[in-house]
Amino acid sequence: MHDSVFVWNCRFPWLSTSAREQFSKYATYFSGFLFGVGWWLFIDGLVIAKNTPDFGIKIGFEDWVPGILATIGMIITNSIDMSLISDDNSFEYGGSRLASRVKLLLFIGIALIAGGIAGSFAILVIKYLGNETGKNVIYTGLTGVAQTILISISSFVLWLFNKSESSTEFNFVLQ
Amino acid sequence: MASPVNAIGFLLSILSCALFGNWLPFLSVVLFVFAPLPNSIFGRYTTNDVLEDAVSNVADIGRFLTSLILVSAFALPLMLLHVGTIEFFAAVMSISGGLLIYITMMTYSWLFTRERIEY
Numbered sequence: 001m002h003d004s005v006f007v008w009n010c011r012f013p014w015l016s017t018s019a020r021e022q023f024s025k026y027a028t029y030f031s032g033f034l035f036g037v038g039w040w041l042f043i044d045g046l047v048i049a050k051n052t053p054d055f056g057i058k059i060g061f062e063d064w065v066p067g068i069l070a071t072i073g074m075i076i077t078n079s080i081d082m083s084l085i086s087d088d089n090s091f092e093y094g095g096s097r098l099a100s101r102v103k104l105l106l107f108i109g110i111a112l113i114a115g116g117i118a119g120s121f122a123i124l125v126i127k128y129l130g131n132e133t134g135k136n137v138i139y140t141g142l143t144g145v146a147q148t149i150l151i152s153i154s155s156f157v158l159w160l161f162n163k164s165e166s167s168t169e170f171n172f173v174l175q
Numbered sequence: 176m177a178s179p180v181n182a183i184g185f186l187l188s189i190l191s192c193a194l195f196g197n198w199l200p201f202l203s204v205v206l207f208v209f210a211p212l213p214n215s216i217f218g219r220y221t222t223n224d225v226l227e228d229a230v231s232n233v234a235d236i237g238r239f240l241t242s243l244i245l246v247s248a249f250a251l252p253l254m255l256l257h258v259g260t261i262e263f264f265a266a267v268m269s270i271s272g273g274l275l276i277y278i279t280m281m282t283y284s285w286l287f288t289r290e291r292i293e294y
Contacts, residue, residue, distance in 0.1 A: 032242025040250035
């Protein structure tokens with residue numbers, strides 16, 4: 001059934017069902033915590049940049065792009081129902097090819113998150129590390145990287161511990 | 176017992192703004208007051224659809240948004256403190272006052288829901 005998809009099931013047999021339910025609930029809270037911390041770090045960096053008098057670098061829209069990309073990727077990745085990905089009826093005549101479309105959507109989401117991280121690193125290296133004209137420049141550059149990394153960890157937590165078709169295991173699906 | 180705690184929370188949060196003449200930390204208290212709202216809205220979702228699962232992902236959206244608003248309520252005074260807009264004690268008083276208000280609200284809602292289930 002899982003021919004083209006690598007599915008890693010991390011079972012926690014020592015956990016009862018109610019404890020697993022609680023664990024999933026607190027994982028969602030923790031994911032929201034990480035997401036909020038990431039965006040607020042970024043806003044803190046922007047406000048610091050605005051309020052430092054000798055800040056040599058102009059803040060533009062390109063600083064916002066990696067975080068927005070990572071957030072869109074997080075929304076796409078976590079909107080996918082994981083039970084659809086192993087729904088492999090695409091070889092039948094007239095099959096809906098739903099699984100392959102879901103895999104394409106998952107790929108786009110993960111690519112958006114990875115692109116956000118790569119973009120934030122690129123902005124840090126090109127824009128901030130090159131010309132350190134004032135103080136707090138490195139801090140503002142690092143908050144962008146911390147933002148995308150925290151958003152990706154938040155997405156990973158939400159994805160790993162969401163409820164899948166069988167609530168007795170946490171599924172981690174890789175393509 | 177809970178209403179004096181609530182009053183102390185409001186007193187602390189208003190003092191944190193009024194003593195220093197800067198009313199920006201009050202936004203944190205507004206966030207603390209609105210923090211349980213997504214959980215209470217999304218948590219009551221029920222559907223008439225028989226085919227859909229009883230446990231839905233809608234409650235997870237509520238938990239995510241509640242956690243996001245709580246983190247914002249903590250992070251706003253800390254950001255203002257980091258920039259230097261407000262004093263250290265204003266940030267501490269704002270966060271502790273908002274936290275007292277939030278704890279009171281959660282205690283009340285927990286008591287009332289428990290009573291409703293038990294009758």
